[in-house]
Amino acid sequence: xxxxxxxxxxxxxxxxxxxxxxxxxxxxxxxxxxxxxxxxxxxxxxxxxxxxxxxxxxxxxxxxxxxxxxxxxxxxxxxxxxxxxxxxxxxxxxxxxxxxxxxxxxxxxxxxxxxxxxxxxxxxxxxxxxxxxxxxxxxxxxxxxxxxxxxxxxxxxxxxxxxxxxxxxxxxxxxxxxxxxxxxxxxxxxxxxxxxxxxxxxxxxxxxxxxxxxxxxxxxxxxxxxxxxxxxxx
Amino acid sequence: xxxxxxxxxxxxxxxxxxxxxxxxxxxxxxxxxxxxxxxxxxxxxxxxxxxxxxxxxxxxxxxxxxxxxxxxxxxxxxxxxxxxxxxxxxxxxxxxxxxxxxxxxxxxxxxxxxxxxxxxxxxxxxxxxxxxxxxxxxxxxxxxxxxxxxxxxxxxxxxxxxxxxxxxxxxxxxxxxxxxxxxxxxxxxxxxxxxxxxxxxxxxxxxxxxxxxxxxxxxxxxxxxxxxxxxxxx
Amino acid sequence: xxxxxxxxxxxxxxxxxxxxxxxxxxxxxxxxxxxxxxxxxxxxxxxxxxxxxxxxxxxxxxxxxxxxxxxxxxxxxxxxxxxxxxxxxxxxxxxxxxxxxxxxxxxxxxxxxxxxxxxxxxxxxxxxxxxxxxxxxxxxxxxxxxxxxxxxxxxxxxxxxxxxxxxxxxxxxxxxxxxxxxxxxxxxxxxxxxxxxxxxxxxxxxxxxxxxxxxxxxxxxxxxxxxxxxxxxx
Amino acid sequence: xxxxxxxxxxxxxxxxxxxxxxxxxxxxxxxxxxxxxxxxxxxxxxxxxxxxxxxxxxxxxxxxxxxxxxxxxxxxxxxxxxxxxxxxxxxxxxxxxxxxxxxxxxxxxxxxxxxxxxxxxxxxxxxxxxxxxxxxxxxxxxxxxxxxxxxxxxxxxxxxxxxxxxxxxxxxxxxxxxxxxxxxxxxxxxxxxxxxxxxxxxxxxxxxxxxxxxxxxxxxxxxxxxxxxxxxxx
Numbered sequence: 018x019x020x021x022x023x024x025x026x027x028x029x030x031x032x033x034x035x036x037x038x039x040x041x042x043x044x045x046x047x048x049x050x051x052x053x054x055x056x057x058x059x060x061x062x063x064x065x066x067x068x069x070x071x072x073x074x075x076x077x078x079x080x081x082x083x084x085x086x087x088x089x090x091x092x093x094x095x096x097x098x099x100x101x102x103x104x105x106x107x108x109x110x111x112x113x114x115x116x117x118x119x120x121x122x123x124x125x126x127x128x129x130x131x132x133x134x135x136x137x138x139x140x141x142x143x144x145x146x147x148x149x150x151x152x153x154x155x156x157x158x159x160x161x162x163x164x165x166x167x168x169x170x171x172x173x174x175x176x177x178x179x180x181x182x183x184x185x186x187x188x189x190x191x192x193x194x195x196x197x198x199x200x201x202x203x204x205x206x207x208x209x210x211x212x213x214x215x216x217x218x219x220x221x222x223x224x225x226x227x228x229x230x231x232x233x234x235x236x237x238x239x240x241x242x243x244x245x246x247x248x249x250x251x
Numbered sequence: 252x253x254x255x256x257x258x259x260x261x262x263x264x265x266x267x268x269x270x271x272x273x274x275x276x277x278x279x280x281x282x283x284x285x286x287x288x289x290x291x292x293x294x295x296x297x298x299x300x301x302x303x304x305x306x307x308x309x310x311x312x313x314x315x316x317x318x319x320x321x322x323x324x325x326x327x328x329x330x331x332x333x334x335x336x337x338x339x340x341x342x343x344x345x346x347x348x349x350x351x352x353x354x355x356x357x358x359x360x361x362x363x364x365x366x367x368x369x370x371x372x373x374x375x376x377x378x379x380x381x382x383x384x385x386x387x388x389x390x391x392x393x394x395x396x397x398x399x400x401x402x403x404x405x406x407x408x409x410x411x412x413x414x415x416x417x418x419x420x421x422x423x424x425x426x427x428x429x430x431x432x433x434x435x436x437x438x439x440x441x442x443x444x445x446x447x448x449x450x451x452x453x454x455x456x457x458x459x460x461x462x463x464x465x466x467x468x469x470x471x472x473x474x475x476x477x478x479x480x481x482x483x484x485x
Numbered sequence: 486x487x488x489x490x491x492x493x494x495x496x497x498x499x500x501x502x503x504x505x506x507x508x509x510x511x512x513x514x515x516x517x518x519x520x521x522x523x524x525x526x527x528x529x530x531x532x533x534x535x536x537x538x539x540x541x542x543x544x545x546x547x548x549x550x551x552x553x554x555x556x557x558x559x560x561x562x563x564x565x566x567x568x569x570x571x572x573x574x575x576x577x578x579x580x581x582x583x584x585x586x587x588x589x590x591x592x593x594x595x596x597x598x599x600x601x602x603x604x605x606x607x608x609x610x611x612x613x614x615x616x617x618x619x620x621x622x623x624x625x626x627x628x629x630x631x632x633x634x635x636x637x638x639x640x641x642x643x644x645x646x647x648x649x650x651x652x653x654x655x656x657x658x659x660x661x662x663x664x665x666x667x668x669x670x671x672x673x674x675x676x677x678x679x680x681x682x683x684x685x686x687x688x689x690x691x692x693x694x695x696x697x698x699x700x701x702x703x704x705x706x707x708x709x710x711x712x713x714x715x716x717x718x719x
Numbered sequence: 720x721x722x723x724x725x726x727x728x729x730x731x732x733x734x735x736x737x738x739x740x741x742x743x744x745x746x747x748x749x750x751x752x753x754x755x756x757x758x759x760x761x762x763x764x765x766x767x768x769x770x771x772x773x774x775x776x777x778x779x780x781x782x783x784x785x786x787x788x789x790x791x792x793x794x795x796x797x798x799x800x801x802x803x804x805x806x807x808x809x810x811x812x813x814x815x816x817x818x819x820x821x822x823x824x825x826x827x828x829x830x831x832x833x834x835x836x837x838x839x840x841x842x843x844x845x846x847x848x849x850x851x852x853x854x855x856x857x858x859x860x861x862x863x864x865x866x867x868x869x870x871x872x873x874x875x876x877x878x879x880x881x882x883x884x885x886x887x888x889x890x891x892x893x894x895x896x897x898x899x900x901x902x903x904x905x906x907x908x909x910x911x912x913x914x915x916x917x918x919x920x921x922x923x924x925x926x927x928x929x930x931x932x933x934x935x936x937x938x939x940x941x942x943x944x945x946x947x948x949x950x951x952x953x
Contacts, residue, residue, distance in 0.1 A: 051890045080864065080900075081891030087566050098555050100400030123890030130455045131398045161429065161458075162782065164365045166334030185887035187895065188753045188825030189783030194891070195395065196430070196664075196898035198782075218452045221364045224395075225455060285656045314630065314666075315657030321800050332789050357656030396548065419653035422519045422591030423549030423662070427655065430664035430898075432548075568868035598923045599866045629897065629926075632833045634802035663863065664898070686920045689832045692863075693923060 029144035030054040033238030035061045036246075037106045037142045043072040046099045048132040049086050050107025051079040051125040054142045054238070058106050063089025076102060078132050079125035079194055096135055105136035109143050109229070111154040116141070116235055116249050117210040121157025121227030124182070124193045130225055133232075142236045152207040156217075157182075157227040158200045159193055164222020168200065171220040175213070177202040197224055263378035264288040267472030269295045270480075271340045271376045277306040280333045282366040283320050284341025285313040285359040288376045288472070292340050297323025310336060312366045313359035313428055330369055339370035343377050343463070345388040350375075350469055350483050351444040355391025355461030358416070358427045364459055367466075376470045386441040389414075390451075391461040392434045393427055398456020402434065405454040409447070411436040431458055497612035498522040501706030503529045504714075505574045505610045511540040514567045516600040517554055518575025519547040519593040522610045522706070526574050531557025544570060546600050547593035547662055564603055573604035577611050577697070579622040584609075584703055584717050585678040589625025589695030592650070592661045598693055610704045620675040624685070625650075625695040626668045627661055632690020636668065639688040643681070645670040665692055731846035732756040735940030737763045738948075739808045739844045745774040748801045750834040751788050752809025753781040753827040756844045756940070760808050765791025778804060780834050781827035781896055798837055807838035811845050811931070813856040818843070818937055818951050819912040823859025823929030826884070826895045832927055835934075844938045854909040858919075859884075859929040860902045861895055866924020870902065873922040877915070879904040899926055 034057025041047055041062060049059055059082070065071040067090055074094040077083040086093055107129055109118040118141055120126040133139040158179070160168045165181070172179045179200040182191040190198050207213055210228050217226040235247040268291025275281055275296060283293055293316070299305035301324055308328040311317040320327055341363055343352040352375055354360040367373040392413070394402045399415070406413045413434040416425040424432050441447055444462050451460040469481040502525025509515055509530060517527055527550070533539040535558055542562040545551040554561055575597055577586040586609055588594040601607040626647070628636045633649070640647045647668040650659040658666050675681055678696050685694040703715040736759025743749055743764060751761055761784070767773035769792055776796040779785040788795055809831055811820040820843055822828040835841040860881070862870045867883070874881045881902040884893040892900050909915055912930050919928040937949040 079891050083565055084891070093563065093566055095561065096397065096400055097551055098561055100404070124888075125890055127395070127455070128397060131395070131401055134455055135401050161361070161365070163330065163362060166330055167365055167369050170334070182888055184889075184893070186826075186884055186893045187886075187901075188827055189781050189786070189896065191886070191888045192894040192896060192898065193889065194894060196894065199889075215449065215453055219449055221361070221368055221459060224458060313657050317799055318657070327797065327800055329795065331785055332795055358654075359656055416654055418655075418659070420592075420650055420659045421652075421661065421667075422593055423547050423552070425652070425654045426660040426662060426664065428657070428660060430660065433655070564865065564868055568872070595863070595923070596865060599863070599869055602923055603869050629829070629833070631798065631830060634798055635833055635837050638802070683917065683921055687917055689829070689836055689927060692926060 027144065028242050029238035029240050031057045031238065032242045032244050033142040033144060033236045034058040036244040037140050037236045038062050040104055040140060041073060045103040046074045046076065046094065048102045048105025048136050049075045049077050049082045050105065050129055051082045051123050052108035054108040054144065055106055056085055058142060059085045059089050059091065063091055066090050074099060076132055078107065078128045100135060102132065102136035104138045104140065105133045106140045106142060107133060109141045109147055111147055111149050111152055112141060112143060112232065112235060113152050114150055116232040116247065117152060118229040118232055119152055119154050119156055119227050120229055124157065124191055124199050126157060126227045127159050127195060127225035130229060133229065138233050139231055140234045140236060141232050144238045148237060152210055153205065155201040155203045158202055158217060159197050159224040160200055161222045161224060162198050165198060168220055168222045172200065172202055175216050177204045195224065261378065262476050263472035263474050265291045265472065266476045266478050267376040267378060267470045268292040270478040271374050271470045272296050274338055274374060275307060279337040280308045280310065280328065282336045282339025282370050283309045283311050283316050284339065284363055285316045285357050286342035288342040288378065289340055290319055292376060293319045293323050297325055300324050308333060310366055312341065312362045334369060336366065336370035338372045338374065339367045340374045340376060341367060343375045343381055345381055345383050345386055346375060346377060346466065346469060347386050348384055350466040350481065351386060352463040352466055353386055353388050353390055353461050354463055358391065358425055358433050360391060360461045361393050361429060361459035364463060367463065372467050373465055374468045374470060375466050378472045382471060386444055387439065389435040389437045392436055392451060393429065393431050393458040394434055395456045395458060396432050399432060402454055402456045406434065406436055409450050411438045429458065495612065496710050497706035497708050499525045499706065500710045500712050501610040501612060501704045502526040504712040505608050505704045506530050508572055508608060509541060513571040514542045514544065514562065516570045516573025516604050517543045517545050517550050518573065518597055519550045519591050520576035522576040522612065523574055524553055526610060527553045527557050527559065531559055534558050542567060544600055546575065546596045568603060570600065570604035572606045572608065573601045574608045574610060575601060577609045577615055579615055579617050579620055580609060580611060580700065580703060581620050582618055584700040584715065585620060586697040586700055587620055587622050587624055587695050588697055592625065592659055592667050594625060594695045595627050595663060595693035598697060601697065602699055606701050607699055608702045608704060609700050612706045616705060620678055621673065623669040623671045626670055626685060627663065627665050627692040628668055629690045629692060630666050633666060636688055636690045640668065640670055643684050645672045663692065729846065730944050731940035731942050733759045733940065734944045734946050735844040735846060735938045736760040738946040739842050739938045740764050742806055742842060743775060747805040748776045748778065748796065750804045750807025750838050751777045751779050751784045752807065752831055753784045753825050754810035756810040756846065757808055758787055760844060761787045761791050765793055768792050776801060778834055780809065780830045802837060804834065804838035806840045806842060807835045808842045808844060809835060811843045811849055813849055813851050813854055814843055814845060814934065814937060815854050816852055818934040818949065819854060820931040820934055821854055821856050821858055821929050822931055826859065826893055826901050828859060828929045829861050829897060829927035832931060835931065840935050841933055842936045842938060843934050846940045850939060854912055855907065857903040857905045860904055860919060861899050861926040862902055863924045863926060864900050867900060870922055870924045874902065874904055877918050879906045897926065
């Protein structure tokens with residue numbers, strides 16, 4: 018995995034992120050994803066709160082998303098107080114033509130999945146490079162540190178090749194916001210994401226894997242600044 | 252749930268616990284479960300270490316099991332250093348005639364499951380009152396606090412009635428050794444434990460449920476001090 | 486420690502709890518403590534929100550306090566979004582004539598201390614039985630599990646006799662909302678609480694101790710339903 | 720903070736790391752620090768275990784140190800089972816002429832401090848670039864996420880300038896092995912490290928700071944491969 022870049026301006030990410038913010042209206046409770054594309058959504062929502070009096074509540078998916086939302090001036094609530102969200106908007110590492118996505122490059126996919134499944138509508142924002150006919154990227158899997166060896170063995174039995182994600186700014190492995198490890202698992206081309214999702218969930222010590230099969234709509238940002246939307250096929 | 256009693260002497264628990272300790276021999280790495288019955292196993296292993304020179308390494312499943320094992324003088328290792336155990340011995344809250352068990356009354360079932368699945372042989376020790384033709388007790392489910400409302404909703408969709416376990420010696424809910432909540436879920440008679448296990452695992456925010464389908468052998472202690480052993484039917 | 490009782494109605498706790506709620510007015514951000522006395526404050530604030538249109542934001546100190554506040558209909562925020570509170574109201578296990586308090590019977594004192602120190606005014610509510618000329622109750626100390634033995638040794642060097650708090654509804658020790666242990670430390674009569682506080686904080690592995698020296702005002706509920714207020718001596 | 724480099728061979732780190740391993744003999748329980756210099760110690764101890772039959776038990780200070788020790792073939796134990804260590808060996812980010820050290824660049828200083836204070840002798844290994852007449856580097860401070868704003872305010876009151884450490888391989892802040900945040904605090908020249916240590920410990924929400932005043936002996940590796948040892952002045 019290469020270093021995650023959230024600093025450089027990206028017209029396609031910006032286009033997708035801002036377009037999806039247009040789905041939000043006053044009175045909504047909004048799930049706020051994590052990563053560089055949805056960061057544009059959060060900033061745009063904050064702009065509308067300040068400039069247009071948009072009245073919303075946000076639910077964050079990570080410490081990063083919390084910090085961005087607070088900077089943007091979005092009032093936050095929690096799933097405990099507002100268990101049902103009107104919409105959740107988030108990025109993805111890869112998404113296929115049937116809107117199955119791989120997430121977790123930012124190690125935030127556990128809370129992201131919980132938030133997205135608490136929403137009536139789940140929208141993914143991404144630049145064109147994230148779309149693919151099939152899912153081929155490594156799948157991030159959050160595991161309890163205690164279960165590392167067992168999870169590695171069971172994942173290998175499923176045909177995956179797991180690699181413990183190492184940190185750069187601390188010694189040893191990356192630790193998630195929940196205090197756990199991330200395995201980045203190479204599966205080659207994932208032919209049946211729904212089946213793999215169930216198999217991964219059944220492994221003891223797996224907290225959550227990065228396969229998402231609950232995307233309702235995809236906003237793809239292009240280099241010319243246009244946005245293509247793809248609804249889920251019923 | 253009534254208060255867990257680990258203090259009173261119980262001849263049937265003692266009989267089962269000590270009998271299972273007989274399966275352990277020098278050179279083994281042994282998974283040490285949590286609870287009042289396997290506590291007899293741990294004490295007996297400690298006695299054999301001291302009096303008979305039994306040379307084993309233990310892997311604990313909880314802070315309780317760690318403290319008991321250290322008191323008993325059993326040298327401990329970890330799954331990181333010894334990922335494959337020769338045997339794991341643990342209790343159960345209920346176990347049916349096909350050796351499917353419900354565990355988690357002690358809130359330790361996540362590590363217990365990881366340890367038991369890391370063992371080549373998993374033996375459950377229990378008194379007669381724990382055996383049942385079918386599983387009818389509430390199923391403890393460890394969940395991320397962040398996912399409480401979502402998990403409750405999804406579990407209700409499966410036909411369960413979840414109740415957040417409250418603590419007695421602290422305010423608010425019981426917190427597990429992993430920092431999470433426990434839902435005790437009433438399902439009535441569980442007709443297909445294997446299927447329910449998969450459904451529970453697939454819920455985001457569920458860390459681990461208390462249904463165990465990997466028991467190899469059951470040691471049942473009776474009031475007359477005798478022990479009946481039941482191997483898994485192939 | 487005896488079982489914590491939050492179910493029985495107590496006129497003196499009720500009197501103190503409700504009186505302190507009178508310090509809260511619209512526009513305030515309010516720290517909401519944990520325990521049976523401040524539970525009356527939370528319920529009263531909720532009543533005023535519903536019946537009188539009181540417009541406040543709450544910051545909770547525990548999962549218990551969060552659940553009560555949500556049930557009461559108090560909108561919640563976080564210290565991240567609102568780092569400075571107008572007031573914090575909380576209970577105490579014991580409080581002396583100079584308003585030094587022992588807290589932590591509910592194992593929530595770490596977050597309680599952080600919240601109370603984030604408030605411009607910190608008010609303690611208690612029934613008469615909690616007041617004392619000197620602090621003599623055991624001091625709860627939250628410690629990292631990893632540091633248990635070191636903390637016990639260092640605390641004994643300070644003249645304390647620590648006892649690991651055991652759970653009732655789970656096997657093994659009580660785990661705090663932060664995932665740690667509680668030592669209940671008997672010090673006899675604590676002659677210099679401020680000095681002891683510094684000594685305890687300096688021990689590696691001590692997350693937070695239950696000595697509070699930042700109480701601004703005490704509301705004492707009496708059996709006749711009257712309330713005595715005691716301001717801090719400057 | 721620049722990226723931590725543990726991959727390139729360094730003759731001075733190697734010299735110090737290997738020399739300190741010479742202090743270890745059979746029968747000892749040894750605290751194993753974290754970082755690139757003590758990694759040489761761990762590898763050398765592993766070599767002696769395999770080639771010379773050295774019979775020791777290790778206690779690790781981080782997931783990194785655990786993985787290295789297991790790879791090296793060192794049998795591990797825990798502070799719970801062996802609360803008193805014969806020696807602990809660890810690196811440092813900076814160390815002054817009175818053997819006061821700053822640690823925590825690897826975000827492991829909380830467990831490192833607990834381990835070092837559990838040892839009868841604490842030896843620091845470092846290359847020459849780490850020595851300094853005075854401590855001037857930023858001090859890493861591990862804090863509870865819940866206490867971020869309070870800790871920042873209190874640290875600023877002490878004259879420090881804190882900066883939340885950001886992660887590279889996950890979105891948002893670095894999370895420690897204990898699930899917490901790291902503030903890197905610029906204090907300029909630290910004139911009285913012992914006093915600052917007490918002040919930092921007293922801040923609620925501070926889990927542990929990176930100032931170590933318990934070093935017994937320093938092993939300095941030089942570019943020519945020689946090692947200078949500096950005992951603590953009594």
